[in-house]
Amino acid sequence: MHSRALSVSPAPAVAVRATDIVKRYGGVTALNGVSLTVTEGEVFGIIGPNGAGKSTLFDILCGITKPTSGAIEVLGRDVGHMAPHAVARTGVARTFQRTAVFADATVFENLRYGRHASFRHGVLGRIVGSSSCRADEQAFQERAREVLALTGLDGDRDRRAGVLAYGVQRRLAVGVALMADPKILFLDEPAAGMNGRETADFIALIRAVAPGRTILIVEHDMAVIRELCGRALVVVDGRPVVIDEPQHVLRHPEVITAYLGADDE
Numbered sequence: 001m002h003s004r005a006l007s008v009s010p011a012p013a014v015a016v017r018a019t020d021i022v023k024r025y026g027g028v029t030a031l032n033g034v035s036l037t038v039t040e041g042e043v044f045g046i047i048g049p050n051g052a053g054k055s056t057l058f059d060i061l062c063g064i065t066k067p068t069s070g071a072i073e074v075l076g077r078d079v080g081h082m083a084p085h086a087v088a089r090t091g092v093a094r095t096f097q098r099t100a101v102f103a104d105a106t107v108f109e110n111l112r113y114g115r116h117a118s119f120r121h122g123v124l125g126r127i128v129g130s131s132s133c134r135a136d137e138q139a140f141q142e143r144a145r146e147v148l149a150l151t152g153l154d155g156d157r158d159r160r161a162g163v164l165a166y167g168v169q170r171r172l173a174v175g176v177a178l179m180a181d182p183k184i185l186f187l188d189e190p191a192a193g194m195n196g197r198e199t200a201d202f203i204a205l206i207r208a209v210a211p212g213r214t215i216l217i218v219e220h221d222m223a224v225i226r227e228l229c230g231r232a233l234v235v236v237d238g239r240p241v242v243i244d245e246p247q248h249v250l251r252h253p254e255v256i257t258a259y260l261g262a263d264d265e
């Protein structure tokens with residue numbers, strides 16, 4: 001008798017796992033029992049009405065805010081008690097709700113800032129000009145060229161970030177986050193304030209950078225969620241309502257009520 005080998009595909013690795021997250025601010029319960037598991041390679045959305053707790057959840061997943069209770073695992077590490085910079089070193093980068101580029105610096109200088117976190121050498125190393133320091137500089141120049149091409153910012157390399165159109169500044173913010181080549185990219189309302197053309201360009205950019213990465217997006221623009229996300233979590237009043245594919249999520253009765261308002265029938 002011969003045994004047949006079973007071909008069992010390995011379970012996809014977990015990028016982010018949050019278990020029963022609760023966050024209280026004094027008497028306000030911002031999050032009440034949110035759990036989610038995002039696997040490596042997913043583009044995952046977080047949606048919900050104003051004040052639902054999306055930013056709080058996002059900040060907790062990135063390590064910027066600590067939960068009142070619950071556990072968070074990022075790339076296999078318990079980050080619940082880690083400082084934000086230590087979480088960043090696990091391979092995580094994020095953009096912020098408000099554009100966070102240095103307006104007086106050039107596009108290229110902004111990218112250098114993004115690379116700074118992963119530089120191995122301090123000021124002394126740079127003054128001495130050691131060979132590994134030069135290798136770092138070479139790696140930076142190479143990565144900057146890749147990111148300029150990805151974000152379509154080659155032509156703006158030496159322009160002051162402050163003079164760029166709003167949508168271009170937001171693309172630069174993603175470019176800054178990409179400089180460290182993060183395994184997980186958190187995007188906080190990336191399309192807020194963009195016009196239709198800018199949103200379409202932005203969707204194309206995220207599609208281009210998604211392969212090989214896990215992306216989490218908080219976003220109000222449902223078109224962005226539909227176009228980019230494989231699954232989305234809806235949070236209402238700090239509670240998780242549903243996690244599913246965007247087309248199912250958007251038809252969920254509690255989601256419709258939460259967005260339209262119970263009295264708007």
Ligand SMILES: Nc1ncnc2c1ncn2[C@@H]1O[C@H](COP(=O)(O)OP(=O)(O)OP(=O)(O)O)[C@@H](O)[C@H]1O
Nearest residue numbers: 025028029030048049050051052053054055056057
């Ligand atoms: N630092 C804080 N201190 C007190 N309450 C807070 C704090 N941060 C958030 N909250 C409260 O927690 C709740 C959730 O807020 P949060 O900003 O996470 O919601 P949101 O879904 O991101 O909203 P929006 O879409 O408007 O950005 C709100 O009631 C908010 O007032």
